[in-house]
Amino acid sequence: MGLAISGHEHLRAHALQELQRTSQNTACMKATERYRIDHTLVSPALARLALRLALIMLTVCVLAFADLAAGEAMNAGPSVDSSVSFTFLDVGQGDAILVSTSDGHHMLVDGGTRAAGPRVVARLLELGVEHLDVLVSTHPHEDHIGGLTDVLNAVTVGRVIDSGKVHTSATYERYLTTIDEKNIPFALGRANDWFRLGGASVRILWPTAALPEDVNDASIVLRVDYGESSALLTGDIGPGVEQYLAEQRALSRVVLLKAAHHGSRRSTVPEFLRQARPRAAVVQCGAGNSYGHPHNETLARLILNQTLTYRTDQHGEITVRLTANPRIWSATMEERGAGYLGSSASNVFHFTWCDSAKSIDPARTVVFSSRLQAEDAGYRPCKVCQP
Ligand SMILES: [Zn+2]
Ligand SMILES: [Zn+2]
Numbered sequence: 001m002g003l004a005i006s007g008h009e010h011l012r013a014h015a016l017q018e019l020q021r022t023s024q025n026t027a028c029m030k031a032t033e034r035y036r037i038d039h040t041l042v043s044p045a046l047a048r049l050a051l052r053l054a055l056i057m058l059t060v061c062v063l064a065f066a067d068l069a070a071g072e073a074m075n076a077g078p079s080v081d082s083s084v085s086f087t088f089l090d091v092g093q094g095d096a097i098l099v100s101t102s103d104g105h106h107m108l109v110d111g112g113t114r115a116a117g118p119r120v121v122a123r124l125l126e127l128g129v130e131h132l133d134v135l136v137s138t139h140p141h142e143d144h145i146g147g148l149t150d151v152l153n154a155v156t157v158g159r160v161i162d163s164g165k166v167h168t169s170a171t172y173e174r175y176l177t178t179i180d181e182k183n184i185p186f187a188l189g190r191a192n193d194w195f196r197l198g199g200a201s202v203r204i205l206w207p208t209a210a211l212p213e214d215v216n217d218a219s220i221v222l223r224v225d226y227g228e229s230s231a232l233l234t235g236d237i238g239p240g241v242e243q244y245l246a247e248q249r250a251l252s253r254v255v256l257l258k259a260a261h262h263g264s265r266r267s268t269v270p271e272f273l274r275q276a277r278p279r280a281a282v283v284q285c286g287a288g289n290s291y292g293h294p295h296n297e298t299l300a301r302l303i304l305n306q307t308l309t310y311r312t313d314q315h316g317e318i319t320v321r322l323t324a325n326p327r328i329w330s331a332t333m334e335e336r337g338a339g340y341l342g343s344s345a346s347n348v349f350h351f352t353w354c355d356s357a358k359s360i361d362p363a364r365t366v367v368f369s370s371r372l373q374a375e376d377a378g379y380r381p382c383k384v385c386q387p
Contacts, residue, residue, distance in 0.1 A: 083363070084200045084226045085321040086256060086282075089123055090312050090334065091116035093286030093293070094143030097233060097258065098129065099224060101198030107134040108151065109222065109233050110144040114171055117150030123317075124155060131156045133197055136189065137175070138235030139219040140167035145175050152178045161204075164188040165211055165218040189220045201225045205232075205250050206241055216261060217241050227324020228253060232276060234260035234267075242272040251276040255329050256320045257307070259283045263294020273305045279344065280308045280320055280331050280366075287313040308366065308377035315369055323363060330365045340368040340387050342379050349374040354385035 082102045089096040091112030099107040106129050111120050124130075135157045137145050151157075152175070160179050166172075179186055194203040206221035219235025230253045234242075237260045245251060246269075257278035260267035262285040281302050285293040294311065302309045308331065310318045316334030323329060329344045341357040342349040343364040349371075350357035368374040371387060381387045 081323075082199055083321045083323050084198075084224065084229075084231075085319055086224075086231055086258075087127070088258070088282045088284055088310075088312055088318045088320075089120055090317045091120060091147065091284070093262065093289045093291070094146070095138070095235070095258075095262075095284045096120050096147065097284075098124065098127065099197065099200070099202075099233075100127075100129070101200050101226075103198040105133050105198035105200075106131065107136065107197050107202070108132050109136045110138055110235075111135075111147035111151050113143050114146035114149075117147035120147045121150050121154040124151065129155060131158070133158045134161060134195070134202075135159070136161045136220055136222065137163065138221075138233075139163050139165055139215055140169070140172045140175075141215060141236065142169065142171050144235070146171050149174050149178050152182060152184070157182075157184050159185040159187060161187050161189040161220065163207060163211070163218050163220050165215055167215065197224075199226065205245055205248070206237065212241075214238065219260075221245065223250065226322050229255045229322040229324060229326040229329065231256035231258075231320075231322060232278070233258045236261040237267065239266050239269045242267065242269045246271045246275040249275065253326055254278045255280065255322050255326050257281045259294065259298065259302070259309075261293075262289075262291065263298045263311070264291070265295035265297055268298045268301055270301060273301060273307070277305070278307050279326075279329065280310070282318050282320065283309065283311045283313075285311060285313050289313070303376040306376075306378035308368075308373070321363070328361075328363050330363055332365070332367050333369065340371065340374050342366045342368060342374060347379050348382050349379040349387060350382040351385045351387045354382055354387075356382055356384060 084099065084101045087098040089098065089112065094112040094116060095110040096112040096116065097109040099109065111117065132155055135148065135151065137148060137160065189204045191204055191206055191208045194201060203223045203225065204220060205223050207218055211218045216236035217238050217240065219237045221235060221237060222233040224231045232251065232254055242260065254276040255278065257276055259281050263283035283294045299309060310331065310333060312318060318333045320331045321329060327345055339352055340349045341352055341360060343360045344366050345364050349368055
């Protein structure tokens with residue numbers, strides 16, 4: 001398993017540094033204490049949760065050292081014809097993203113609502129995923145962690161990476177208890193941590209050590225690098241965090257963006273888009289959701305940026321596949337409808353029956369649900385088939 005975690009702020013790396021100076025036990029205690037300082041206990045239920053978390057984290061400390069050493073040997077980058085795919089599962093209102101490398105490594109980022117849990121599990125099994133190298137819980141809202149307990153019970157999980165943001169809900173407690181019972185390695189994700197997922201490299205851009213008050217703003221933000229291509233998975237972060245990330249200039253070479261917070265009005269700020277310049281964006285949201293997600297202004301900002309935008313409420317399950325070359329990527333959707341086809345290497349779109357459409361390299365095929373969607377993404381109609 002190609003996994004390593006580094007970064008001086010990370011719990012594990014921190015523990016390793018501590019170990020060089022003092023004993024392993026002391027290091028683990030410090031990590032646990034740091035957690036307790038971050039999250040003031042306010043109720044017996046929370047105290048119980050914190051105790052569980054502390055126990056899990058003691059396990060983490062012990063496991064840290066073997067993994068860090070193993071990571072050094074796993075530096076093979078992506079090869080020709082290899083890819084990393086991002087499958088945005090159709091879970092209604094909520095996030096559930098399966099990241100899979102062509103060499104067979106899998107990471108799930110969030111698991112939808114509790115009601116969506118069985119659907120997430122069924123889809124994972126259909127896709128042949130019986131083991132997740134990593135499961136990331138971006139933040140403890142129900143539309144992100146609700147389905148994770150079903151996932152944890154159905155497939156094996158190498159490691160859980162969590163924001164560490166505590167939430168007083170039965171869903172959160174159930175999720176944490178399951179991790180504890182199954183004795184799954186558990187780590188807090190912090191900015192500058194990174195690990196390998198097969199040929200991909202995953203870097204955590206946010207949060208930093210001090211968690212924000214706001215639960216959405218505490219979301220783990222991931223950048224998945226594959227050769228020269230990148231994807232950004234942003235949880236439910238708001239404009240303040242996006243602005244901060246834009247200022248860090250950590251958003252270059254982005255091919256794919258998961259629009260933050262289900263395309264809410266305040267997220268996906270112009271400065272963030274200008275920095276990231278994503279070719280494609282995906283909004284995960286439920287049809288007719290009561291929040292009005294995605295907001296028209298957010299969609300307009302994406303159009304202005306000529307970002308091809310897909311929505312799970314309209315397009316069902318969406319898969320975006322990146323290669324090591326940022327110019328070669330593809331995007332397909334479950335509900336193709338009438339459908340138009342283009343290539344990520346050109347700016348022309350076609351009817352599916354057009355000879356030019358048939359000759360598009362599958363690795364570069366981009367599907368549009370409407371003429372408008374193609375035009376918004378900066379594509380013009382083919383002069384031959386005139387779609
Ligand atoms: Zn959410
Ligand atoms: Zn949220």
